[in-house]
Amino acid sequence: MVDRQGILDHLRELEASLKDWERYAKSFSLEDLKRDRDKRNMALHAMLVTIQSAIDAASHLIAEKKFRRPSSYRESFEILAEAGILPENMASRMADLAGFRNALVHIYWRLNLEEAFAVLGSGSTVLRSYLEHVKGLLAREG
Numbered sequence: 001m002v003d004r005q006g007i008l009d010h011l012r013e014l015e016a017s018l019k020d021w022e023r024y025a026k027s028f029s030l031e032d033l034k035r036d037r038d039k040r041n042m043a044l045h046a047m048l049v050t051i052q053s054a055i056d057a058a059s060h061l062i063a064e065k066k067f068r069r070p071s072s073y074r075e076s077f078e079i080l081a082e083a084g085i086l087p088e089n090m091a092s093r094m095a096d097l098a099g100f101r102n103a104l105v106h107i108y109w110r111l112n113l114e115e116a117f118a119v120l121g122s123g124s125t126v127l128r129s130y131l132e133h134v135k136g137l138l139a140r141e142g
Helices: 004-027 030-035 037-064 073-082 088-106 113-141
Strands: none
Touching: 004 037, 004 113, 030 037, 030 113, 037 073, 037 088, 037 113, 073 088, 088 113
């Protein structure tokens, strides 16, 4: 049985930060990110928190279901796909976002803002799908 509260906490944070991400994606241009440090920090922080919340939910599912331990955040989504919990395409895209999260955390001062802006514009779609997919899984498990 999955610990509902732990996963739900991660999903609530994912949903809240994803709303920020989506709002920034509609409001900020690439030039805004390049020129305005506050807007850049807002967008990058929302992206980081959203992706990390998705990773934390995946890690929680893996632990509760006693799947093998992932060697990386990327592998967390691969394990969920292997177990049939996530569709392969979704897992692949989430793994890519986990890799992007590492760039946000470790090389933020050299982050390619064009790449970040592209992820800002496109990454929220798979995160929204992931959120709904995991919520549906929890509902089906009762």
